[in-house]
Amino acid sequence: MALRRYITDWWVAEMYVVIAGGGRTASQLAALLVEQQHQVTVIEPRSKVLRNLHRELPTEVIIEGDPTNPEVLRQANVDRADVLAACTSDDATNLALCHYARTHFDVPRTIARVNHPNTAWLFNELFHVDVALNQAEILASLIEEEMSLGDMMTLLKLRRGAYSLVEEKLPDGAPVVGVALGELELPDDCVIAGIIRRGKLIIPRGETVFESDDEVLAVVGPDGAEHLALVLGGAAQGTANGI
Secondary structure: OHHHHHHHHHOOOOOEEEEEOOOHHHHHHHHHHHHOOOEEEEEEOOHHHHHHHHHHOOHHHEEEOOOOOHHHHHHOOHHHOOEEEEOOOOHHHHHHHHHHHHHHHOOOOEEEEEOOHHHHHHOOHHHOOOEEEEHHHHHHHHHHHHHHHOOOEEEEEEOOOOEEEEEEEOOOOOOOOOOEHHHOOOOOOEEEEEEEEOOEEEOOOOOOEOOOOOEEEEEEOOOHHHHHHHHHHOOOHHHHOOO
8 A cells, every 4th residue: 555655664663643523444454554563543523434433443553533633633642653644535635634644743754645647736745744645746756667678567666656666577588598696887875686587586696697597586776667668577688788
């Protein structure tokens, strides 16, 4: 889930997260965070949604009330929260929550859900939104990335999407088969982190030679994925062989 990834990329230790809104996105996020032993409070005013929340989450993490009410936020101990996740279905509410959480309660990290793409430009530092999750934008970028990287698969986004863990399986005849890792000309923002060969993980060295059917794992920056796809996939054979 994108929202969980943005939270846990920022802070991997135990943390306290206040989630405003109890819809499907919020409930799934809360369940995953509870499973990971984080402290969570979900604030939701709607009785029907609350019934669903009580079926999916421990009762003690749920507060019935309006998340824009300062007294309800105090009841949720938002002043000691590490993260506020504004997940309501109203963009104005999400903006107001982020602004209020930072200016009145000094919450160090705010994340807001963007419901309508036309309002995405408002989700910035002016309203103290640290991370805006625009599902339409995320989907568009994923489609563009998949089209540009061919058979390369993105496994994980790191550091708020600045880096990616990618995987590509080398087919027969790939230009890097028979070539040592140390001979490749890779960009500065690309590191070959591992090779899965016949079911076993190999930590590659400069002298490691690529073989057919190797599953290559790499950590890449914004421009490194496309370059690596060319090197491994055959469109840049000369580059792969150091020519």
